[in-house]
Amino acid sequence: MTNGYRASAGIMLAPAVTLIGVFILLPMLLTVWLSFNDWSTQTPFAEARFVGLANFQDIFGSTSVGRDFKGALVNTAIYTALSVAIILPLSVLFGLLVHQRDVGGGTLLRTVLFSTYMVPMIAVALVWSKLYSPSEGPFNQMLGLVGVSPQPWLSSPRSALISIVLLNVWQQVGYFTVLAIAGLTQIPGSLYEAATLDGANRTEQFRFITLPLLRRTLLFSAVIAIINAVQVFEPVALITQGGPVGSTNVLTYHIRRVGIERAQGGLGSAMAVMLMLSLIVVVCALFAFMNRKDDE
Amino acid sequence: MSLAWTSKLALAVGLALLPGSAWAEAVNISYLTHWSPETVALLENAAKEYSKTHPDVTITVRAVPFGDLLTTLRSQSGGSDGATIGGIYDLWLPELARDKLVAPAPEAVAAEVKGAWPAGVVSAASVGGALYGIPNEIDVYALNYNKDLFKQAGIEAAPKTWDEFREAAKKLTKKDAGQQGFGMINSWAAGVVHPFASLLVSNAGELVTDGKPVLDSKQAGETFEFYEGLIKDGSSDPAMATADANTTGPFLDNFVSGKTGMIIMANWWESALKTGMGDKFANIATAPIPVGPSGDKPHSISYSWMTVVNAKAGEAEQKAAWDFLAWLNGAKSGQNGASAMSDILMSMGILPSRSSDIEAHKDKLGTEFLAGYVSVLSDAKPFPVVPGGQEFSESLQQTLEALQYGQISAKEAQAKAQADAISILERAAK
Known part of the structure; x- marks a missing residue:
């Protein structure tokens, strides 16, 4: 009976497991294998030459290869941290605003917020590159009206990455607001009624009811926001080309430059493996943190 | 005629027609x-x-x-x-x-x-x-300048030497009006490297000789210092010279709107200038690359x-x-x-x-704009075409941008550019 059950479960799982194996696990394993090889992306895999850890030594070394990779890794980390740190609180704030039943126009606001997520990145990039224009951009013109001097935005290594983060926040916050609203609707209204009877004010209700019960939603939002941020590519490719002085050179854009433009498949794969490992470490740390909180 | 012969004949005709059929496909x-x-x-x-x-x-x-x-x-x-x-x-x-x-x-x-x-x-x-x-x-590079801005600044002729160039750039700079003397492009490898290389060859220097980088030469050092001088003078504002993926962007906007006095650019951007400037394109003139202290005559990169x-x-x-x-x-x-x-x-x-x-x-x-480019063509030096050339260009771009933004000194830029070039070209030659 047990063997029959196992056999039928295996048969039913086989198609999904095979697809995952072929289209997800196999490319991942191939990337890991290529990271230990010297290989041009324009040649067959058979021409790859095993070089051990040389690619990893290069990407963490002191030559331009290592400097550029480490710079891109740091830029990606800053971009991700800033994006998540801004998007999550904003999404909860907007979620709370939209979720209020006694305020009119909530559906319209929800639609407006979500609509930014549906705009193609090419259109967003074109419009925002003009909004940020140092000489004729509306942002600087608006700042001028309130007496603030023009900002360099994308033209300065100090502000270019932050400008790209703001663009990302504008586009993504609507999606995460919808997630936050979904989480808020799961919280029973009776909890708030009981808290009100016990004399808890709005701030206390938010701190002791809303936030703890939104934790699972926020964990999911954080993981998705991190993955989205790590994969940032289009605004960099379309607007800044990684500049100025490499200040917006994020890992996905850099891997594309190394692996495809320069055809250095081994080096590009080593960088992709490091990106994957970093992402796994961050997401696991996040889950471990949330589990500890749950235990407490 | 028997069936066998008919078949053979049909096969022969078919074979004879085959190349023609393939060509007409x-x-x-x-x-x-x-x-x-x-x-x-x-x-x-x-x-x-x-x-x-x-x-x-x-x-x-x-x-x-x-x-x-x-x-x-x-x-x-x-x-x-x-x-x-x-x-x-x-x-x-x-x-x-x-x-x-x-x-x-x-x-x-x-x-x-x-x-x-x-x-x-x-x-x-x-x-x-x-x-x-x-x-x-x-494509070759030459100095493009705005004749109106030259007139307003009291400059009578295009600069012929680096000293004249630096002086003209200072006179053309009006920070209050958001105007820079010389536009140094950034965020685009060729836009950064080619003007630098044109100044380098006009100072009797080279980027690469016999497949080996020679950015440690005295001439290259002087070129890095020249860039540093323009930045220190405040004559060039890198924030006004960013390029985008289409090789347009603020650097072009600022030149066509009369906010940049001079720029070193290639002949192909004539159409971009005409589109952006309309009738004001007549204000733009072309001159040979100014000659550095170690150079003998204007040269350009092609x-x-x-x-x-x-x-x-x-x-x-x-x-x-x-x-x-x-x-x-x-x-x-x-x-x-x-x-x-x-x-x-x-x-x-x-x-x-x-x-x-x-x-x-x-x-x-023979038009005024293009004639300036045609005249420098005979003394132009081809940009070195070597394995790893694109990576070398991108690396030099990063170094020059760091110099433009004041992140490193001319001496540090020269040492970094040479060390990076050696490692890149050696790896590409393997």
């Missing part, structure tokens, strides 16, 4: 470029003209931004479905040929090119003695473009592609003895490289 070829929609329309017109006499050949043109051209070529040329023809920058050729992505030209095409183009241009389209592409455009054929395309496609390219670049396809390609190039202000095209377009090449 419809062939689809595609052409990948980075040109603007207006220029793509001109190329499509030329393709239609060709198809009138070659109805079996259909040519489609596809354009991508310059920043994506190499990636598209590399990612799509690995298979027969990639573009049959690609317009490429000569710096990319050694690695595309090494990776067998581009096909060597047939003997007849190679012979025609060797006879009709200057030897230097032919060599930039060749690897190991084999010709891989039909050259079309040649580079060329060519069309190559996908080595993975089918035999019939490759044959049709070379035939189309030979026609497009031949002396009979354009107006008044010019090639159709040169007519397209001249619409953008780009200098054609075929000798007969230069002769055919003599009048247009």
